[in-house]
Amino acid sequence: MSSKEQSLKAKTFHHLHQQSSTFVLPNAWDVISAKMFEDCGFKAIGTTSAGIAASLGYLDGQSIPLNKMVETIENIAKSVNVPMSADIEAGYGQTVEEVLDTVKAVIAAGAIGINLEDGTGDPNRPIFDISSQEEKIAAIKELSESRNMPLFINARTDIYWLSVGDSTTRLREALERAKAYQDAGADCIFIPGLTDRKIIEKIREEISCPINLLVDPEMPCLSELSKIGIERLSCGSGPFRATLTYLRSISEEIVNRQTFHQMTNGDVLSYRRLTAFIQ
Incomplete structure (x- = not known):
């Protein structure tokens, strides 16, 4: 894929988050699933880290070697004509430099967007510090701009997904992180595990950038999410x-x-x- 083509796909992906209705992003785990999603009419595709890992015999949570994950991402990106965003979990690294190396690898593989989560995988310290995530997001944004590649940064917070902290303070913590990630350069805030309509509405009121939620049987239907103003719903x-x-x-x-x-x-x-x- 040429850099011009990749850049055009990135701009298309950005535009999908500016529509009046919620767009659904299906998550592929291999070439055939991605091609099926495209054939059915989806305008963009994401990858599922859990699906890719499990299909190759690994647990989710960065257990799969990075080179195997990148290889799958590249195979998927080459197989479809629509934009493809890559789930890179927590970035496969502890330092900013290591995370940037991962981002460079998935961009080279053809991805035009990424998910970057703040979950650590450590039950004793389930979430990275806000400042740590801000630094990573800002560095990724700088990398994107330096390459003149409008990479779409979907910053994920696992506050609700992991039920971190007390339920009475969870909304405040999620909002604090969402605002910090947005200010650091995130194009969208991803809050999996959030299903309560009132809380979704509150976060929509407080956050100006696009919001991404994860499909769940207990959440509002697609038409209701569109009325609330949620831009994206992922299938995970x-x-x-x-x-x-x-x-x-x-x-x-x-x-x-x-x-x-x-x-x-x-x-x-x-x-x-x-x-x-x-x-």
């Missing part, structure tokens, strides 16, 4: 887990019923259609 590992659930259902039918209906009915993708995706 949901599609990957749903695919595995269907695979389990097929397997149980074969083992327990000795039948093959679920994988041979007329709704199943044909072999010819599958090969057409790859060509």
Whole structure:
């Protein structure tokens, strides 16, 4: 992919966050899932760190070697024509320099955006200090501007996802981090685990940049999120887990019923259609 093409995709991705309605970002874990999302009409694709890791036999949480993650990101980016944003978890590094090396690698792989989370993976210290995240985000923004590449920085806070701290102070902490990340240069604030409409509305009132939420059965529907003013809704590992659930259902039918209906009915993708995706 040329730098000009990558830059145009980045600008398109930025524009998707400026619409009047919430746009849904599906999260792919390999080439075929990404191509299916594109074929179904999605205007952009994200990756799922959990899905990529699990598909290759690793736990989520930066257990998968970075080179394997980057290789998958590159394969996905090359396989589709729509913009693709990469989930780089906490950046695969403790220092700003290490995180920047990761960002450079995924940009080279074809990503036009990133998710950067503040969860540490350490139960004794579940969240990075605000100042640490601010420094990382600011450095990534500076890198993006120095390369004249409008990289979309989706700064994620895991305050709600990890149920950090007391529930009575969680909103204040999330807002403090969201504002700090926004001021540091984030283009969007990602708050997975947030489902309460009143809290979503409060955060919308306080934060001026785009907000990204994660699909959850308890959250408002898509039309309601659009009315509130939420710009983006991510699918996360949901599609990957749903695919595995269907695979389990097929397997149980074969083992327990000795039948093959679920994988041979007329709704199943044909072999010819599958090969057409790859060509």
